[in-house]
Amino acid sequence: VAFVGALGGFALASWILGMQSGGVIHSDVGRALFIAAFIVVGMIAALVLQRPALIIASATWGSYILFVGIDCFAHTGFQNTALAFLNTPGAVYVTSPKVYVMIGCMALSAVLGIVAQFRLTRKPKSAAFIPL
Numbered sequence: 001v002a003f004v005g006a007l008g009g010f011a012l013a014s015w016i017l018g019m020q021s022g023g024v025i026h027s028d029v030g031r032a033l034f035i036a037a038f039i040v041v042g043m044i045a046a047l048v049l050q051r052p053a054l055i056i057a058s059a060t061w062g063s064y065i066l067f068v069g070i071d072c073f074a075h076t077g078f079q080n081t082a083l084a085f086l087n088t089p090g091a092v093y094v095t096s097p098k099v100y101v102m103i104g105c106m107a108l109s110a111v112l113g114i115v116a117q118f119r120l121t122r123k124p125k126s127a128a129f130i131p132l
Helices: 002-017 028-049 053-076 080-085 099-123
Strands: none
Touching: 002 028, 002 053, 002 080, 028 053, 053 080, 053 099
């Protein structure tokens, strides 16, 4: 449960950092603290709120990983978010219109996943009792 929350927190932090070339936060220490804070908040939220936090985290992570996979074939540079923000030597993150399309589609995909999961897992309305 906590692991899914942590993955969702990482995906959300990477999405936020990916809004600007080089990341929204330029300091390596600041970026690491930002990512760590989102991971910890995701873990705590998943443990405390369970269902809603798991739905949001799994949809966010699923959307992030889907678009990283798409970028393996499309080569827009979106997958460099993880590499650049985790201090991989030689990894450079530069935004372009293609990357912004990927960021926007990731957000749309996450929202659609969240809505779908909430609708599919809601409690059914109690039906009137009809004796046979």
